[in-house]
Amino acid sequence: MEYRELGKTGIKVSAIGFGGWAIGGPSEASGTPLGWGRTTDEESLDAIRRARDLGVTFFDTADSYGFGRSESLLGIVLSRKREDVVIATKVGVVRNSNGELKKDFSKQHIFVAVDGSLKRLRSDYIDLYQIHNPTIDDLRREEIQDAMERLQDNGKIRFWGVSVSNPEEGLEVVRQGWGNTLQVLYNILNQAPAEELFPMAKEKGYGIIARVPLASGLLTGKFRIDTTFPADDIRQNFLTPRRLQEALGRVDEVKSIIGGTARTLIEGALRFVLANDAVATAIPGAKNIHQVETNVTAGDAWLPEDVVQKLRARLGDYNFYQRHNVRI
Numbered sequence: 671m672e673y674r675e676l677g678k679t680g681i682k683v684s685a686i687g688f689g690g691w692a693i694g695g696p697s698e699a700s701g702t703p704l705g706w707g708r709t710t711d712e713e714s715l716d717a718i719r720r721a722r723d724l725g726v727t728f729f730d731t732a733d734s735y736g737f738g739r740s741e742s743l744l745g746i747v748l749s750r751k752r753e754d755v756v757i758a759t760k761v762g763v764v765r766n767s768n769g770e771l772k773k774d775f776s777k778q779h780i781f782v783a784v785d786g787s788l789k790r791l792r793s794d795y796i797d798l799y800q801i802h803n804p805t806i807d808d809l810r811r812e813e814i815q816d817a818m819e820r821l822q823d824n825g826k827i828r829f830w831g832v833s834v835s836n837p838e839e840g841l842e843v844v845r846q847g848w849g850n851t852l853q854v855l856y857n858i859l860n861q862a863p864a865e866e867l868f869p870m871a872k873e874k875g876y877g878i879i880a881r882v883p884l885a886s887g888l889l890t891g892k893f894r895i896d897t898t899f900p901a902d903d904i905r906q907n908f909l910t911p912r913r914l915q916e917a918l919g920r921v922d923e924v925k926s927i928i929g930g931t932a933r934t935l936i937e938g939a940l941r942f943v944l945a946n947d948a949v950a951t952a953i954p955g956a957k958n959i960h961q962v963e964t965n966v967t968a969g970d971a972w973l974p975e976d977v978v979q980k981l982r983a984r985l986g987d988y989n990f991y992q993r994h995n996v997r998i
Contacts, residue, residue: 671725671969676756676950677877679829679850681797683756685944686969687728688721688962689881689955693743694736696902699771705736706955707903711743713958718747720959722755724966730853730879730953732760732802733787741790749792758798758879759787760833762808775804777813784826799827800853803835803997806842815848831877835997837867844871851877855998856949857885858924858942858981859917859990868948880943882998883952885990888917889924889939908996917990927980931973938977940968945978 672685692706693714718729729748731740741759748755761783762775787796799821801814808814809832818830831851834840840852840863852871854863857880871878884890886905895915899906909917925935932938936954943952956962991998 671966672944673727674950675877676798677851678875679877681756681829681877683728683951684726684969685951686726686940686966687730687879687951687953688718688726689953690729690731690740690744691735692955692957693717694731694740697736698902699765700769702771702907703902703904704734704771705902705904706957707900709957714743715747717956717958717962718744721956721962721966722747722751724962725969726962726966727754728756728758728951728953730758730881732763732800733783733790734760734763734765734802737765738786738790741787745790745792752793756797757791757793758800758831759791759796760800760802761787762802762804773802773804773808775801775808775811775814777817780814780817780821784821788826795825796827798829798831798851800831800833800851801849803833804839806839809839809843809846809848818849831879833881836992837863837865840867841870844874844876847874851879853879853881855882855991856880856943856946857883858889858939858985859885859920859988860992861982861986862989862992864946864948864982864986868946872948877950878948880949880952882991883943884936884939884954885917886998888921888990889935891921891925891935893918893921904998908994908998913990913994920985920988920990923984924981927984928973928977931977932971933967934964936964937968937971938973940965941971941973942978942981944968945973
């Protein structure tokens with residue numbers, strides 16, 4: 671496993687991290703699925719343990735993933751050797767008493783939410799506390815910066831960052847100097863952040879966390895045009911049959927370019943993300959040991975530079991998620 675600096679935080683993280691959304695299991699708001707289908711706690715705990723044993727040190731979650739379930743499962747395993755891992759979680763997505771999904775970035779909510787996350791994670795500090803997909807208008811509220819600085823001062827968090835939905839929001843974060851890290855949706859099918867955001871963020875010392883590196887499963891190679899998703903799988907919200915057909919045509923193109931330079935499409939996709947030196951870590955999700963082991967193998971080799979350049983040239987302008995205004 672390769673380890674990289676997380677911006678200017680002084681923290682080193684594994685190049686392949688562990689995305690904790692899927693282990694949150696099924697959840698919903700107003701009848702709309704928010705999770706990635708059924709999981710079992712036993713499988714999830716085994717996956718976390720296997721990731722740690724294979725050298726994964728960066729674990730990313732959010733208090734809204736399973737509305738506490740993901741954090742709790744990570745806490746069971748990672749609290750035992752807390753100093754050996756880096757835990758990142760997020761704040762701001764809430765479900766109100768009517769079952770509706772809302773955003774709350776008020777100072778009052780942040781102070782309450784961080785204590786809940788600490789309890790579930792069984793830790794007295796969080797390495798990286800992230801604002802969960804705010805708008806630019808949300809970020810301009812000074813109370814967010816004030817809240818995070820107070821949490822740093824009292825030792826509840828070490829660093830803070832912002833998880834953004836598109837490059838424009840990330841550019842505003844960097845220009846204003848908010849936080850220490852950026853979590854960005856970046857993969858072969860959505861390369862837009864690499865154009866302007868990554869160079870600026872790297873210059874300013876931001877740690878870049880690449881989420882959705884496998885394009886919601888599109889880059890696993892397991893989907894077909896007739897693939898359907900269970901009722902509790904969030905992908906039914908945005909991978910409609912027409913979009914799926916469109917994206918799979920591009921996936922076939924990816925396969926033809928990568929060819930035999932990677933053992934699997936998953937390895938090739940993750941290695942492409944890590945080929946950008948602005949990226950500190952990629953955080954593919956994993957529900958079980960097999961998925962963890964498949965993800966981690968991508969951290970032991972590189973894609974040839976000519977393959978990387980072909981993928982950038984052929985698919986750099988495609989940007990599936992932005993084309994369809996998908997915010998996840």
